[in-house]
Amino acid sequence: MKKFHPECMEKTPCPLCCAEEEFLLHKFGDFCVVQCKKCNFVHLNPRLKEEYSIDFYKASDYFNDYDGNYFGYESQKRALKKTFKNLINKLKKNTLIGPRLLEIGVAYGFFLSEARPYFSYIAGTDYSQEALDKAKNYANELWLGGLDDIPEKIEAFDLIVLIGVLEHVYKPLEFLEKCKNSLKEEGNILISVPKFNSIWYKILRDKWPSFKIPEHIHYFTKDHLEEFSKEANLKIIKIFYHPHYFPFNVILSKLGINLKQKTYLNRIDMPFYDVMLTVVLKKIK
Ligand SMILES: [Zn+2]
Numbered sequence: 508m509k510k511f512h513p514e515c516m517e518k519t520p521c522p523l524c525c526a527e528e529e530f531l532l533h534k535f536g537d538f539c540v541v542q543c544k545k546c547n548f549v550h551l552n553p554r555l556k557e558e559y560s561i562d563f564y565k566a567s568d569y570f571n572d573y574d575g576n577y578f579g580y581e582s583q584k585r586a587l588k589k590t591f592k593n594l595i596n597k598l599k600k601n602t603l604i605g606p607r608l609l610e611i612g613v614a615y616g617f618f619l620s621e622a623r624p625y626f627s628y629i630a631g632t633d634y635s636q637e638a639l640d641k642a643k644n645y646a647n648e649l650w651l652g653g654l655d656d657i658p659e660k661i662e663a664f665d666l667i668v669l670i671g672v673l674e675h676v677y678k679p680l681e682f683l684e685k686c687k688n689s690l691k692e693e694g695n696i697l698i699s700v701p702k703f704n705s706i707w708y709k710i711l712r713d714k715w716p717s718f719k720i721p722e723h724i725h726y727f728t729k730d731h732l733e734e735f736s737k738e739a740n741l742k743i744i745k746i747f748y749h750p751h752y753f754p755f756n757v758i759l760s761k762l763g764i765n766l767k768q769k770t771y772l773n774r775i776d777m778p779f780y781d782v783m784l785t786v787v788l789k790k791i792k
Contacts, residue, residue, distance in 0.1 A: 564634035586752040605665020616642025683739035702784035750778030
């Protein structure tokens, strides 16, 4: 675990209910994953201050170390695209596809590349310029930065997508409210976060791969995500149960078995369920 200067760290009350009392669940170096005694929400405390974590996302090598080892984001391209294709089929089946799409945190544009045929206007953001360069073929407009860097006068969107984003966000409530302001009245927000109370967490405990420290600061269950949404005047209208694909060699590496990059096993993607909690939200009227 990387060491950080104490001045880069901060303590925080519960981001959901503001209570101060907490249980320690796991310790990773100087960072603790804690559970609020009042509302049970799980978060990182202490955590890195926001300005230092944003430096992480701006770094050109952020996606190269995507999986905490030598499997970069690019090497998981095919598996991720399969995952996203499946997700888009679910959106299509539920008639949640509208003409204008916004994705916050586009990474290399793997989701956008699958979404491209179904939307007439696609926009997105990312903190990494390198990521935007890779994603640029799949979008009409991309902005460097986050939600605050979207031009104010932009027309509202039919669908806003946050995949693997909310667990990084320091003020989830404010963030959801801002998303809502960029959403059409009848629009939808798709949120996908690592599922905290999943079978994988229960089995793997502190080896759970979604303990990506120090970047993942919030760990959502469906109930807690619902509470944040309600506070932001949004409601969950749909939960998607969908597979998340991983290349076989990534799974082996998690078990401590490292194969050479170029074996035929590299070409096999395995579907796992209960990895992500994926929901669709609508404005409460
Ligand atoms: Zn709480």
